Amino acid sequence: MPSAGFDTDLDPAGPVSIKILVAGGFGAGKTTLVSAVSEIKPLRTEEALSEASMMVDTLDGVEQKTTTTVAMDFGRITVRDDLVLYLFGTPGQHRFWFMWDELALGALGAVVMADTRRLADSFPSVDYFERRGLPFVVAVNCFDGARRFDPEDVRTALDLDSGVPIVLCDARHRSSSRDVLVTLVEHAIQLIGDHEVMSPS
């Protein structure tokens, strides 16, 4: 091992890093939510162009280009010196799922941003987190002038399990976005509790 690096004597466990995913369709407010609660930085990754994405990306004049970069919204909230929360805003389309698989690994949970004008855009995200068994909440971003929806109508439209919290929010406001994250963390705590009740160790 190289010298120095980590002082394992002082800090055997190391800091705890917590991941939360913020998913949803284009324009649903992912970037807005992440930037409302944290200092946001762009993070680039690469993707090998598949046939599906070839149809989306304009490749005129970019011959032989085989990868494209994908920008994620990346935010960090330092809870304590030894506890850091990372937020990753990820595009919702199926072709970005290669990124989600990595992001979902060990994640605390996810926020699915829903735009009531385009609820169907949230389907892939909801479907993905349901299948992964990852705790998630649905945040309905209430834009100015957007029709206010009854959360239960959204639940029906998205065919959500009764246990999945639905929060109406305005992602532009820090307190509102914060409440979405608090709801997610409380939901995750609840699920851990339920699991312990069902399978006592």
Next chain:
Amino acid sequence: MAREEQRIDRDAGPVVRPYALTGGRTRPTGETIDLLALVASSEADTVGSMFLEPEYLEVMRQCRQPKSVADLASDLDLPLGVIRILLSDMREQGLIAIRQPARTRLTDPRILKDVADALRRL
């Protein structure tokens, strides 16, 4: 040509196209480096470091305090895949140490309650 150059900061050298930086490789060697793995520079060898690539030196400068791979990629404005290749090379050369985060899902309610409390204070 100079107009095309991108620099990490005034003191660092120009950043070349990502895949030239990695010698055309697109996959790192060795164990996969997690997005949230922490990177820490090894004790600086000032004589040896004179012969290092500027990007290596920049990573070492940035990681005097442990830094996550995601933070590093973002701060250096390099795609994740590229920074992973650089880091795996640097690890092989003993220039940095990498500590992987726990890969299991967080199940300690006390930690989650701390997170919820911290969020409420935002």
